[in-house]
Amino acid sequence: MKTAVALRALAIGLTGLALVGQPNASADKAQVEEFYGTGFREASVLSVQHNLSDCGDADPTTNVVLFNNTGTVTYTGILEGTGQVRTTTISNACVPGQAHLGIRVLDTFESLTVAGRTGGAVVEIIGSGRVPATGIQINDNTVRILCGTGQLKGIHAEGTLTASIRAEAPGVPRIDYRPMQLWVHFGHRHDVGFDFLCQDLPGHDSDD
Numbered sequence: 505m506k507t508a509v510a511l512r513a514l515a516i517g518l519t520g521l522a523l524v525g526q527p528n529a530s531a532d533k534a535q536v537e538e539f540y541g542t543g544f545r546e547a548s549v550l551s552v553q554h555n556l557s558d559c560g561d562a563d564p565t566t567n568v569v570l571f572n573n574t575g576t577v578t579y580t581g582i583l584e585g586t587g588q589v590r591t592t593t594i595s596n597a598c599v600p601g602q603a604h605l606g607i608r609v610l611d612t613f614e615s616l617t618v619a620g621r622t623g624g625a626v627v628e629i630i631g632s633g634r635v636p637a638t639g640i641q642i643n644d645n646t647v648r649i650l651c652g653t654g655q656l657k658g659i660h661a662e663g664t665l666t667a668s669i670r671a672e673a674p675g676v677p678r679i680d681y682r683p684m685q686l687w688v689h690f691g692h693r694h695d696v697g698f699d700f701l702c703q704d705l706p707g708h709d710s711d712d
């Protein structure tokens with residue numbers, strides 16, 4: 505009986521030691537800083553068009569076209585900076601008067617300020633659009649910051665960007681302002697798989 509009591513007491517004691525050794529979950533929580541803001545995106549690009557299909561008909565107005573745009577982009581508001589833009593857009597106009605667009609944009613910044621912090625960054629915009637009338641283009645897009653360097657390491661940001669673009673008269677430059685809203689988190693320090701996009705930007709190897 506004494507042996508059984510002693511063994512029971514030893515087991516209880518070991519259980520207590522195991523519990524004492526467990527880390528405090530609340531102490532491991534990241535000190536996440538969250539910001540919300542709005543801003544604008546303005547791009548100036550050159551476009552190269554590749555005709556992919558005539559939709560199998562003799563109508564010259566129906567086609568599938570790939571557009572590759574390159575140039576510069578400037579953000580103001582919660583994002584501040586000027587960088588390089590690369591845009592790929594595929595347009596499906598096989599139904600006359602019903603063009604649909606698929607859009608992917610990569611904006612690369614050697615220096616971008618986000619909510620007061622500065623570093624290199626790559627911003628991605630993915631979305632779809634439509635052309636409901638001649639000369640008008642409507643887009644709804646999702647914005648993410650894929651990776652950051654310097655003070656932007658560990659950033660997580662996503663939001664929305666909208667555009668309603670109307671063609672101007674010939675010879676009149678079009679100012680393409682696109683409003684956005686963005687939610688930004690600092691402090692996650694997680695790898696979402698896109699860090700390689702920032703490996704050539706200043707501050708990539710820093711510990712900031």
